[in-house]
Every structure is written in C-alpha cells, then in structure tokens.
Amino acid sequence: MNSTFDKIMNAVFGKIMMAVFGAGLVFLLLNFFSGQIYGTGEGGHHGDEVLAFAIEIESGDEAASEPEEVDLASLIASGDAGKGEKVFNKCKACHKIEDGANGVGPHLWGVIGRDIGSVDGYAYSGALADLGGTWDLAAMDAFLESPKGYAAGTKMAFAGLSSAEDRINLIIYLNDADGSPEPLE
Numbered sequence: 532m533n534s535t536f537d538k539i540m541n542a543v544f545g546k547i548m549m550a551v552f553g554a555g556l557v558f559l560l561l562n563f564f565s566g567q568i569y570g571t572g573e574g575g576h577h578g579d580e581v582l583a584f585a586i587e588i589e590s591g592d593e594a595a596s597e598p599e600e601v602d603l604a605s606l607i608a609s610g611d612a613g614k615g616e617k618v619f620n621k622c623k624a625c626h627k628i629e630d631g632a633n634g635v636g637p638h639l640w641g642v643i644g645r646d647i648g649s650v651d652g653y654a655y656s657g658a659l660a661d662l663g664g665t666w667d668l669a670a671m672d673a674f675l676e677s678p679k680g681y682a683a684g685t686k687m688a689f690a691g692l693s694s695a696e697d698r699i700n701l702i703i704y705l706n707d708a709d710g711s712p713e714p715l716e
Contacts (some may be wrong), residue, residue: 603668606699607715615704618697621689628708636687642666643706644713658684668715671702 619628625635632638637650647670648660659682664670674681675698677691692698706712 603672603695603699604716606695607668607703610696610699610703612700612704612707614697615700615702618692618701619704621692622701625687625689628705630709639705639708641709641711643668643671643702643715656682656684656686658682668702671705672698675701 622636622639626637626639627634628639630638630640631652632640633650633653637653637655643666645666647662647664647666648655662682666674670681672695675692676695678685678687678689680691692701702715706715
C-alpha cells in the first residue's frame with residue numbers, strides 16, 4: 532500500500548513540477564518575444580537614431596509672434612448649434628442650462644448678454660466677481676479658449692477649448708438654449 536501511495540504522490544508531484552516549469556518557460560518566452568517586438572535594441576535609446584519623418588518647426592522669431600486672430604463673424608456664419616450641443620458634453624459635469632440650476636459652476640441659462648459673475652446664489656471666485664462687463668461674443672470666446680488666462684484665479688479648472696470652431700459652436704448653442712438668443716456680433 533505504501534508503494535502505491537508513493538507512486539501516486541510521485542505522479543502528482545511530477546505534474547505539479549511540470550506545471551511550474553511550464554509556466555516559467557511560458558513567462559520566459561513571452562518576455563523574450565515581447566523584448567524582440569517592443570525592445571529598444573542593444574544600446575537602448577542611446578544608439579544611432581533614424582527619424583521616420585521630420586517635422587519642421589518655426590524659428591524662435593516666428594514662434595514668438597502673436598497668435599493669429601480668429602474672424603469670429605465668419606465662424607458664426609458657419610456655426611452649428613447641434614455641434615455646440617456635442618461640445619457642451621464637456622461642460623455638463625459642472626454646468627446646467629436650466630434657469631437657476633447651479634451645479635459646481637453657475638447655470639448657463641441666458642449666459643450670452645448676462646453680466647459676468649452675476650448669477651444669484653452662486654459664489655464666484657474673486658477673479659470673475661471683480662471682472663465686470665458682460666458675456667458677449669468676444670468675452671465668451673476668450674474665456675472658453677483659456678479660463679485661467681482670461682480670469683487668472685478663477686475656480687474653473689477646465690483647461691479651455693483650443694478649437695475656435697468648437698468655441699463658436701458652443702456659444703451659438705448656449706445663446707439659442709434659452710429661447711431668446713442675443714445678436715452675436
């Protein structure tokens with residue numbers, strides 16, 4: 532009986548050891564082949580480098596020039612409130628369009644033409660509360676492009692919209708959302 536038990540245990544032990552060695556072999560082979568596929572070669576990134584393609588950049592003088600002015604009037608003429616509604620998805624986490632429904636940010640019902648920092652019941656940062664003026668086309672475009680650049684110290688953490696078309700489409704959507712759009716000039 533002892534010899535039968537020993538044979539069974541040796542067989543089980545042998546299977547366990549084969550499984551461990553097999554798993555180790557699979558691991559080593561995966562490591563080897565992934566190194567061949569994704570590896571950087573013998574010298575790492577310090578060997579000769581060959582560019583797949585080159586991108587020309589402007590020289591320091593040209594790069595330091597003023598950014599190109601955007602023709603807002605022509606963008607408004609081709610703007611699309613439907614596309615602006617899609618852009619608004621980036622804003623939904625903090626803003627609502629319903630009148631008086633403040634979220635993390637103030638509601639945006641009737642925002643175009645409204646005084647900056649004037650929503651009742653919303654605690655604006657000093658940067659916006661002290662700014663003054665109204666949310667006209669130029670102010671809204673500048674703010675949406677870079678909130679912290681327009682009003683340094685604003686609580687708004689959003690980085691902004693780099694695309695002028697996205698900004699204009701969003702402004703058109705916000706302007707139309709309350710049912711009484713302001714003239715965008």
